[in-house]
Amino acid sequence: MSFGMQRRTALKTLAAAAVAAQAPAFAADYPDKQIRMLWPFATGGLGANLARVLAEGLSQRLGQTVYVDARPGGGGVVGFQALKAAVPDGYTIMLGTNSTSTLLPSMMKGLPFDPIKDFEHVAMVYTSGNVIVVKADSPIKDFADLRAQARANPGKLTYGSAGNGSTYHLMPALFDQLNGSKMVHVPYKGGSPAYMGLLGGETSVVFGDLSALPHVQAGKMRALGVLSRKRVAAAPDIPTTAELGMPDLVMESFYGLFAPKGTPREILARLNKETAATLAEPIVQAQLKTLSTQAAPDTSSKYFVDQITKETARWRPVIEAGGIVAE
Known part of the structure; x- marks a missing residue:
């Protein structure tokens, strides 16, 4: 090996050693x-x-x-x-x-x-859990009623979502597949607008996150169930979809x-x-x-x-x- 090659090899070795030595110090100072x-x-x-x-x-x-x-x-x-x-x-x-x-x-x-x-x-x-809600004065009284009405009226019930492909969209899509029904998707630009659309009577139901609970507690919405394996601590009185006969309808x-x-x-x-x-x-x-x-x-x-x-x-x-x- 020539002197030049030896020198380049030595420099590379020193550089590698310097990097290795600096890495732990860098992490320690983080x-x-x-x-x-x-x-x-x-x-x-x-x-x-x-x-x-x-x-x-x-x-x-x-x-x-x-x-x-x-x-x-x-x-x-x-x-x-x-x-x-x-x-x-x-x-x-x-x-x-x-x-x-x-x-x-x-x-x-x-x-x-x-x-x-x-x-x-x-x-x-x-x-975080998710919840199914309808407007307080909705003719849909409970989860069993939602299942029955969705099956009996294909293409009539509507659900609001936070946008195409959102969790608000996926949950009712799974519900329809499990229930043998076909509701109509109405996408909004976010979860809050979807809830406002429900309160305004633009849709029949929303499968959304727990930011709906203040509306439920204020008497503006009715909760039909939570899509969790266990009841959620924030709303222990709302039954799970498993308790309501649809254990595969879960989105946490x-x-x-x-x-x-x-x-x-x-x-x-x-x-x-x-x-x-x-x-x-x-x-x-x-x-x-x-x-x-x-x-x-x-x-x-x-x-x-x-x-x-x-x-x-x-x-x-x-x-x-x-x-x-x-x-």
Whole structure:
């Protein structure tokens, strides 16, 4: 080997050693500046509030500001693309939802990312139930009545959704498949407009999230059931769809913390640890109760990935049978 080659080899070895030596120090110093938490939907609503709760908790525990950066568009696609393009240094993370990570892969051809392969799965963070509601003066009195009227009047009952391909769309689509009925889909630009449409008499029913509960408690809506395996703590008097004779009609929304692929293991472990500690704080638990949401039963990365994989497989045949495509 010539002297020049020996010198180049030695320099490469030294450079590699320097990088290896710097990596643990870098992770040990994390974080030393503010952290951006992407939220892949618009500001306002349940999910954005949950992002703020987590950001505030992590700010306290990490000693650096964690701020929420809303990147709406494409049913969450814009936010996921922004995360995929971010530097994997722990200073850009994202609170994502099951609607994008488990439903879009079956609804959108050419999805520009893989929810499993293209990201690090830091922690499962929250779970939240869903509820079936009608207007308080609706002739539909209970869940059995909804089933009977939907079967007897194909194409007559209407359901409002938060948009084509949203969870508000998938839940009644599954109901129709299980019930042998055919209701008419009326998409709105978000969950709140869908509820306003129901209150205005524009639709017959909404299968939506628990932000409907204040309307139920105010006597403006009637809850027919929750789409959960267990009754939800925020509304323990509302029966589950399993109790009502349709155990396969379940949709439990979940939220998880993602990071760019290649983020150092030490940083991922720190974020996971501090997320779990944040969720255990009494003040955070009180905030979640107000938002009708629970901390995830397991905050591990493995549980998060398992849920994405399982729910993607469960909803794919429902999406295909209904011919549902994302907007």
